[in-house]
Amino acid sequence: MIVCVAVVGHQNNPLYIQSFTEADDALKLHHIVHCSLDVIDERVNNPKKSGTTLNEAFLGLLYPTLNYKVYGYLTNTKVKFIMVTTDLDVRDTDVRSFFRKFHAAYVDAVSNPFHVPGKKITSRTFAESVSNIVRSYTFN
Template identity: 30%
Template sequence: MAAVSIAIVGRDDKPVYCNEFPTKYHWEANSGTMGRWEDELFGLEHLSEKDGQFTEDDFDCSLKQQFILHAALDRFVQLAGPPPGFGWRSPGVVGVDAYFVGLLCPVEDYRVYGYVTSTKLKIIVVVEDDEMIPYSEQPAVDDRIKALMAKIHKSYVEYTLNPFNQIEGTPIKSKTFKSKVERDVEAFNRALS
């Protein structure tokens, strides 16, 4: 099980951050460039401007991941939207447990999880579906996903506290924010592999 992509969606349902994290399946051995996407939606490829090859700096969300994230956002709006929204939240829950929505929906070979803050910022994480995880161990996996989302939320808060960053309605371009998220995702993926 590994985190495949992450999106942060503002309170107006506009994405402010979207990134895909290639798993071992996606990277060609020793080349450092993106290989062909065998399972790309409609056979389309996500190409960069450099010789039709990806580098890590160019990597964004593929069309397939964008579709998955949009489908999950629809489900998110159903669960956390206007009344009777927030029905997933147990009464009296505080802290990270109050923000974690949990599994939004399974899509193909992925599971999509959600997290919503008190300011209606939504964090969506897509992870590979590992059918080998016993049902009894699923709460531990959910706790790790919840911890990953809390770290991403913390990084976002740190990003917004910088007075030089524009935060309203603009995509996040900060290299510091991106590197923090990538580091957290790498640690998450290593812990679950």
């Protein structure tokens, strides 16, 4: 189950962060999302050291923590998407397709002429489409 998705801006500031859990652990998920930015930084800045090739937007598994797995995605405008899931056995292709849909929803949201780039995304339509995407994905 996807428990949290986030859009993070250029200055590593959260543009949109939403958790999908019943339990009140939003704060913990915020911490996890925030920490995963370190991994993204490391991957983007030292692509050689971490052995990843950055010729695609999908960054793969960022890091496993306690009961969660964190996946990352970097758009070509350097906006980061982060997804936290509780599923332990996840196929990369599923995550990729999730991020593709998420990216499409994001593009729709920021294409709104009333949206100011760099500001938080407060669009209700975006929130709805994100929760629909999240609900449609259970990885195992």
